[in-house]
Amino acid sequence: MVLTVGGSDCSGGSGVQADLKTLLALRVYGASAVTTVGVQNTRAAATLYAVPAEVLAGQLTAVLDDLPVLAVKTGLFPSADAVAVVTGRARSGGLPNLVVDPVLPDEGQGVSRRAVAAALDRLLPYALVATPNRDEASALLGWQVATPGDMARAAEELAARGPKCVVVTGGDLVTGTEALDAVWAGGEFRYMSAPRVAARNTRGSGDVFATAVAARLALGDGLLDALAFAKGLVARAISDAAGWRLGVGRGPLDVFGWSAG
Numbered sequence: 527m528v529l530t531v532g533g534s535d536c537s538g539g540s541g542v543q544a545d546l547k548t549l550l551a552l553r554v555y556g557a558s559a560v561t562t563v564g565v566q567n568t569r570a571a572a573t574l575y576a577v578p579a580e581v582l583a584g585q586l587t588a589v590l591d592d593l594p595v596l597a598v599k600t601g602l603f604p605s606a607d608a609v610a611v612v613t614g615r616a617r618s619g620g621l622p623n624l625v626v627d628p629v630l631p632d633e634g635q636g637v638s639r640r641a642v643a644a645a646l647d648r649l650l651p652y653a654l655v656a657t658p659n660r661d662e663a664s665a666l667l668g669w670q671v672a673t674p675g676d677m678a679r680a681a682e683e684l685a686a687r688g689p690k691c692v693v694v695t696g697g698d699l700v701t702g703t704e705a706l707d708a709v710w711a712g713g714e715f716r717y718m719s720a721p722r723v724a725a726r727n728t729r730g731s732g733d734v735f736a737t738a739v740a741a742r743l744a745l746g747d748g749l750l751d752a753l754a755f756a757k758g759l760v761a762r763a764i765s766d767a768a769g770w771r772l773g774v775g776r777g778p779l780d781v782f783g784w785s786a787g
């Protein structure tokens with residue numbers, strides 16, 4: 527089973543809802559600890575209501591002290607305090623196969639994106655895998671990650687901060703026909719590539735990718751196998767959802783393959 531720690535997306539396309547659906551699709555039992563409640567849909571950016579840090583800590587204790595958690599995935603945090611709760615558990619060795627997707631909140635409404643990024647930097651040493659997109663990698667590193675070459679350098683620099691593996695995802699990078707990710711793992715670099723799907727429904731693609739990595743690690747895959755599986759799953763789920771019209775904005779993925787031809 528996998529524990530996902532992240533924000534609630536009431537519209538169901540990202541956050542813990544996307545994570546739990548992905549786990550279900552992969553026949554892995556999922557538990558969730560909610561960091562923030564997002565009032566959001568496909569057309570509007572989230573307004574976040576932070577869950578108090580002690581309530582987050584209580585959820586982690588309730589799950590970890592009882593259930594056989596084999597991997598943990600983290601997503602959106604509303605505050606540095608919330609990240610610190612997870613870092614505290616990680617420090618005591620309680621978070622196996624930790625996959626950190628360093629999703630950052632928008633600045634404002636009492637939320638400091640910079641403070642969350644700094645706190646995530648302190649969580650990274652405990653991560654087996656970190657999966658920032660280009661924007662998140664830029665915030666963590668303090669320089670603009672633009673080109674595929676930058677993504678490679680960013681993956682290496684972030685890996686130097688502790689994770690065994692870093693995947694800088696390039697979902698928003700339009701480089702011809704490829705969806706390109708930069709992978710630093712075991713001291714070696716490679717690009718991971720799949721055909722780019724021309725689709726507007728890419729909501730939660732980072733969540734689906736990172737959760738699929740955690741699920742496959744929990745099922746016993748090696749790291750590179752888990753990454754390759756997740757890459758294939760997310761590409762297929764984007765492709766299968768291409769004809770969906772769930773909401774007027776950037777809609778969700780078809781993780782179950784319901785629309786597979």
Ligand SMILES: Nc1ncnc2c1ncn2[C@@H]1O[C@H](COP(=O)(O)OP(=O)(O)O)[C@@H](O)[C@H]1O
Nearest residue numbers: 659695696697698705706722723731732735760
């Ligand atoms: N249009 C697309 N076609 C195929 N793969 C995609 C597409 N958009 C994103 N991906 C893949 O989805 C995964 C998540 O990446 P990304 O979209 O960058 O994450 P995030 O949602 O965190 O921004 C990556 O493996 C990326 O290459």
Ligand SMILES: Cc1ncc(COP(=O)(O)O)c(N)n1
Nearest residue numbers: 533534540541602729730732
């Ligand atoms: C609650 C919540 N909202 C949004 C996202 C990011 O979604 P995306 O991967 O589409 O940028 C997330 N991971 N969690």
